[in-house]
Amino acid sequence: MNKDYLIISNNPLVKENFQDTIYFQGTLEELLIKVRDMVHQGHELITHPLGASIRMMFSPYKSILVSSEKKEFNEFFASIAENSIEDYRKNTFNRKTDYQHKNDYAMIDKELLQEALKEHVSLRAIN
Amino acid sequence: MKLELRKIKVTDLALGNEMKFENGLLTIDPQVIIDGLKDDVNVKDVRVDIAKPGDKTRIIPVKDVIEPRVKVEGTGNGFPGVTTKMEQLGSGLVNVLSGAAIVTIGDIVGFQEGVIDMWGEGAKWTPFSTTYNIVVDISVADGLQPHDHETTVRIAGLRAAEIVGEVARDLTSDEVEVYEMGNIFEETNKYPDLPKVLYVEMLISQGLLHDGYIYGVNSQKILPTLIHPNEELDGAVISGNCVAACDKITTYQHQNNSSIIDLYNRHGKDINFMGVILTPELTTLEGKFRTCDYTAKLCKTLGADGVIISEEGYGNPDSDLLMICKRLEDSGIKTVLITDECSGWDGMSQPLADTTKEAVAVVSAGNVSHVVNLPPADKVLGNPEAIATLAGGWEGCLNDDGSMKCELNAVIGSTSEIGYHNLTVKLY
Amino acid sequence: MTYKVLYYVNQFFGQIGGEEKADIAPILKNEKIGPAMGFEQLLGGEAEVVATLICGDNYFNEHEEEALKFIIDAVSEVNPDIVVAGPAFNAGRYGMACAGVATHVFDELGIPVVTGMYKENPAVDHCKAKAIVVEVSDSAAGMRNALPVMAKITKKILKKEELGMPKEEGYFPQGKRLTVFSNERGSERAVKMLVARLKGEDFETELPMPVFDKVEPAAAIKDIKKAKIALITSGGIVPSGNPDRIQSASAQKWGKYNIKDIESLKGGYYTIHGGYDPVYANEFPDRVAPLDILKKYEKEGEIGEIFEYFYTTTGTGTSVGNSITFGVEIGKELMDAGVDGAILTST
Numbered sequence: 037m038n039k040d041y042l043i044i045s046n047n048p049l050v051k052e053n054f055q056d057t058i059y060f061q062g063t064l065e066e067l068l069i070k071v072r073d074m075v076h077q078g079h080e081l082i083t084h085p086l087g088a089s090i091r092m093m094f095s096p097y098k099s100i101l102v103s104s105e106k107k108e109f110n111e112f113f114a115s116i117a118e119n120s121i122e123d124y125r126k127n128t129f130n131r132k133t134d135y136q137h138k139n140d141y142a143m144i145d146k147e148l149l150q151e152a153l154k155e156h157v158s159l160r161a162i163n
Numbered sequence: 164m165k166l167e168l169r170k171i172k173v174t175d176l177a178l179g180n181e182m183k184f185e186n187g188l189l190t191i192d193p194q195v196i197i198d199g200l201k202d203d204v205n206v207k208d209v210r211v212d213i214a215k216p217g218d219k220t221r222i223i224p225v226k227d228v229i230e231p232r233v234k235v236e237g238t239g240n241g242f243p244g245v246t247t248k249m250e251q252l253g254s255g256l257v258n259v260l261s262g263a264a265i266v267t268i269g270d271i272v273g274f275q276e277g278v279i280d281m282w283g284e285g286a287k288w289t290p291f292s293t294t295y296n297i298v299v300d301i302s303v304a305d306g307l308q309p310h311d312h313e314t315t316v317r318i319a320g321l322r323a324a325e326i327v328g329e330v331a332r333d334l335t336s337d338e339v340e341v342y343e344m345g346n347i348f349e350e351t352n353k354y355p356d357l358p359k360v361l362y363v364e365m366l367i368s369q370g371l372l373h374d375g376y377i378y379g380v381n382s383q384k385i386l387p388t389l390i391h392p393n394e395e396l397d398g399a400v401i402s403g404n405c406v407a408a409c410d411k412i413t414t415y416q417h418q419n420n421s422s423i424i425d426l427y428n429r430h431g432k433d434i435n436f437m438g439v440i441l442t443p444e445l446t447t448l449e450g451k452f453r454t455c456d457y458t459a460k461l462c463k464t465l466g467a468d469g470v471i472i473s474e475e476g477y478g479n480p481d482s483d484l485l486m487i488c489k490r491l492e493d494s495g496i497k498t499v500l501i502t503d504e505c506s507g508w509d510g511m512s513q514p515l516a517d518t519t520k521e522a523v524a525v526v527s528a529g530n531v532s533h534v535v536n537l538p539p540a541d542k543v544l545g546n547p548e549a550i551a552t553l554a555g556g557w558e559g560c561l562n563d564d565g566s567m568k569c570e571l572n573a574v575i576g577s578t579s580e581i582g583y584h585n586l587t588v589k590l591y
Numbered sequence: 592m593t594y595k596v597l598y599y600v601n602q603f604f605g606q607i608g609g610e611e612k613a614d615i616a617p618i619l620k621n622e623k624i625g626p627a628m629g630f631e632q633l634l635g636g637e638a639e640v641v642a643t644l645i646c647g648d649n650y651f652n653e654h655e656e657e658a659l660k661f662i663i664d665a666v667s668e669v670n671p672d673i674v675v676a677g678p679a680f681n682a683g684r685y686g687m688a689c690a691g692v693a694t695h696v697f698d699e700l701g702i703p704v705v706t707g708m709y710k711e712n713p714a715v716d717h718c719k720a721k722a723i724v725v726e727v728s729d730s731a732a733g734m735r736n737a738l739p740v741m742a743k744i745t746k747k748i749l750k751k752e753e754l755g756m757p758k759e760e761g762y763f764p765q766g767k768r769l770t771v772f773s774n775e776r777g778s779e780r781a782v783k784m785l786v787a788r789l790k791g792e793d794f795e796t797e798l799p800m801p802v803f804d805k806v807e808p809a810a811a812i813k814d815i816k817k818a819k820i821a822l823i824t825s826g827g828i829v830p831s832g833n834p835d836r837i838q839s840a841s842a843q844k845w846g847k848y849n850i851k852d853i854e855s856l857k858g859g860y861y862t863i864h865g866g867y868d869p870v871y872a873n874e875f876p877d878r879v880a881p882l883d884i885l886k887k888y889e890k891e892g893e894i895g896e897i898f899e900y901f902y903t904t905t906g907t908g909t910s911v912g913n914s915i916t917f918g919v920e921i922g923k924e925l926m927d928a929g930v931d932g933a934i935l936t937s938t
Contacts, residue, residue: 083446084479086516088367089407090505090531090572091276093478101447113448116482116517123478123516127505127532137552140272143309144371151370151383152446287772358789421778433786469789471781499785501777504798510768511720518800524788525798526781533770571770582777587797591757591767 041082041156043149044071045099049142050149057099064098064133068124071100072117078106081113083152085120093127094134095141099149101156164253165343166393169235170261171336176213176295182330189263191297191327199326200299205307205315210300212544214266216293218281221540224549225277225575226267227320227402228291228413231260231327234397242398244379246321252378253393258331261338264294264415265327267320268545269301271312271372276553276573277408278537285537285569288577290584291415298544299323310371317403321414342393342427347437347465350430357435358468362392362422363458364581365483366412367404367475368443374403375412375475377441387442387458389465392423395439407476409531409571409578410503416576421583422473422501437465442487444480451483459490469497474580477503477531477572478516485519492521503528503578504588514588529578529586531571539565594638594749597671598627599662599692601685605645613684617646617658619665626734630675633742638749642669644692651688652840652865652908658688659695666696672749676722678707678737679714681729683841686714687908693722705745707737710763713841713910719763723748726761818931821898823921825906826879826938827864828856828872838905839865845904845917847924850897855883866907867938880936898930906937 043050043057046067051059060070068085075081082101087093134141174187183190193211200209214220234240237255241247266279279291286292301319303312344350351359366375368383375382377390377400390399395417404411412420423439430436442458445451462470470491474484481502488498504514504527514527543550553560553573561567571577576584602612604625623631624643631640644665651658666674674696679686686708693704694717704722708715709729718724723744727737740761747754757764773780780797787794812818829837835846853859856876862869877883882901888894902921906914925933 081448084448084451084482086478087406088369088373088444088446088476088478088480089411090477090570091274091406091408094274116448119516122513123505126507126512130508134274134552137272137274140274144272147309147371148369148373148446155383155445155447155450360785360789421776422781425776425778425782429782429786434782434789469785471778471785473778473781497785497788499781499788501781502798504768506768510770511766513801514768514798515800518803520800520802522798522800523796524784524794525796525800526777526784527768527797528777530768530770579777582779582781585773585776586770587773587777587780588768588770589756590764591754591769 040104041101042104043099043101044074047097047099047142047145049146050099053146064096065121065124067098067100068121071102072121074102075113075117076109078109079103080107080110081116082156085117086123090127093124094131095145096133096135096138097142097145099145101152164391164393165341166254166397167256168340168396169256169258169336170338170340171258171331171334172338173260173262173295176215176263176297178213184260184330184334189260189295189330196299196323196326200301200319200322203315203319205304205311206301206319207304208302212298214281214296214298214544216281216295219541220281221278221543222266222268222296222298223278223543223545223553224268224270224275225279225408226269226275226316226405228415228575229265229320229324230415230418231263231265231324233258233328233332235332239397241325242321242401245376245401246318246325249378252397252399253391257397258334260328260331262295263327264291264296265320265324266291266296266298267301267316268298269316270546270549271309271316271405273548274552275405276549277575278553278569278573279575280537280540283538284535285574288535288571288574290576297323297327300545313371313403313405321401342396344393344430350435354431354435357433359466360426360434360436360469360471361438361440361462361465361467362426363440363442363462363470363472363487364422365442365444365472365474365480367407367480369446372405376401376403382441382443383445385443387440387454387461389461390439390441392427392436392439395420395423400441404475408573408575410476410528410580412475412581413576416579416581416583420581422471422581426471437467444476444483446479451486455483455486455490458487459494462491462496463494467496471499471501473501473582477505481516485517485522489519489521499524499526501526501528501580501582503531503580505532506530507532508534526582527588528580528582528584529571530588531578533571534568535571535574537567537569593636594672595669596638596640596745597642597644597666597669597674598623598630598640599644599674599676599689600625600627601688602645602647605643607645613647613649615647616650617644617661619644626738630738630742633739634746637746641671646688648684648688649839651691652684655691659691662692663695663699666700666702671702673745674702674704675741675745676704676706678725678727678734678741679712680727680731680733681709681712683713683908683910684838686712687717687840690714690718693718697721703748705741705748707741711910711912713908715763720765723754724763726763812932815894816892817895819896819898819929820885820894821900821902821925821930821933822880822882822885823902823933823935824880824937825904826872826936827862827905828860828876828880828903829863830859831861833863837863837903839863840905840908842905842909842913845902845921847900847902849899850882850901851899854886856880864905864907864938879938898925898928
């Protein structure tokens, strides 16, 4: 079965556990920008780039799912990708990324990615 | 369904040699709780402490808060589907140790936050500084996987609430709150001219530390679903949310859901309150589209005239909130949203991540970035390291005199998006 | 102890002269002039106006850097506890000057500023976050009502008293969202709000959504080589001498000039825009409105033709209301003339 998604991640734990992760070494902000750029190039956003709480914004690691295929530019996804960067910056400009607990964040990010993958795969007609 | 909550008022709390309630004083024997919880092989150690309103005590990091109760008539004692066998909730007579709360601490990961200060400046910002708190610190067996760790602590907290709740079994009180509602047709026949109102309650449903449960079913697995308000008031919904201290819906807040209670109070007067729709907040966008469409469809199918929508969390759930709002408003259904905002330390930033012009009626539960100054505590229940995490967030956070600056987003229940607390935001 | 107030006014309120004196450089007078006199009386002896700064509105808008240098130095020297400016009512240039003074005094010297403007004055948005801008009427006839409000707020700020809500005190909200305690919990307020909505009654949202003025873009030009293109600018490029007297800031009008027979704007045009250094634009105005390039494209067949009229106005300090009006008026002329596309430059 063909994978229709790409994992964009700066989480070494995800790189270790998921084949074909597009892994890059950078900050969470850089990751959000990279994903934004990919959305502009036509990749569809599969997961929302932001976490569900402010605490998760201090994580050094994040994994985001986008479509592997490039499709027509989608304004809604682009606006989410852009707004996510703005929101991230607004919430973190005077806070430090929490490297002290990076292993915990790595583990939680991997868990959340796994759940997101389950969600994504279950939505497809062919299983 | 008819649910009666008999409120037995707790006005003092003490540790002692027995589990007893007399003249407002609740006495807790820690050993009873410890023995009860250690039935679970995954529980290694339990510590029980108390924290009373006014004590210079800080509790951190808080995992969940649960109200101790016991069902004396009707089905579903405990938490059916979770700690007890599956049974229907929403009817019967429940004795509630009102004013007491079980507060579980014990972090699954090092970055958990969530502070309750029982006195001083910090006390104003959390609703749990005015409850008599039985603080239960649970440590688990070595080598437990994170999922099992979370489950263990979650279940232990619920079990502790049941153990303490048992104290109320034979007690009585004059204060009984009655929640009674027939089916939608019966109620509409009674109040044909009142506008039909639904409450949409969004729940974080994204994975470990970000879960919710309905009769034990993980909310990530469900489609938006209709539930009778009595069921939630009777314990059908519990929290698995260990992040988002400021706006997580603790189990206590599900049991005492203020949106449900305030809507119920107006039922038959200004509104015809039809029920509650539980909507999961998913991570994938397809998932969000599905749940938002489905929620709007349920509201339309039920013929709602107005809907109150509450959120849990901050960040990606804001998209769901606004999508549901837009779909409802476009269908002619009037909405009121309850959300918190992030306007920066100075209150000058754009409050929400996304916007939609249809959101014309919004209640703001507060600015999560509002900075408060917390004085040094005499006693800390929990993990002092967590204070360092809280304080270590930015420069100059910990002051020389031991006081510290803390953003509201780290204070339990401060910006509750079910409207449980009383913060608001004004434009100056 | 009496606090020190420094008062800022333009050439008119500073009793120097009218429009003809709008280009005077700033001066500092160690006395109370114009509205400063009445203002001091309203302070009830708790503060005194020790000096008045006067600056021509055109001078400020066209030589902002020099004007501010003088003003900041003067304010530093006087070292007042507060600076009061205007009120500017609906005067755009005066408003922009007061806004400039307010933001720089606040940012550079940390001294609080109180001013007064009419709600449509474009300068309100430029300084409301940094100064307290009292809401006043649209003309100087409202001076009698404006000064007392400004004085009351000034006294509160001097005594470090907290200001009440903007509506109560009479100033424009600064845009600060403050978290405060309410008598009612959030869900009660939500239920009340919903009941009001369902009854069709008034309600006030606690979180106003920003309104974005979304304009649908027109369809793309099918064949650019056949298209009629118009050139428009808000960079204030006008024929030498500014025959139509378009304002350097807070424009009240736009101009239209026939450019059919010239190859570029050089020589015959210059800039009157008060918001940027004019040297390079005056040397070669096509840098702001590229007529020369368009003419080249027309000759080479890259575009069909250039519309014979060139439209111009000044963008800085121009109100949103006026901008919308200009856009609609110019747009109509272009539509009627069969123009396919327009290039609009701004600075």
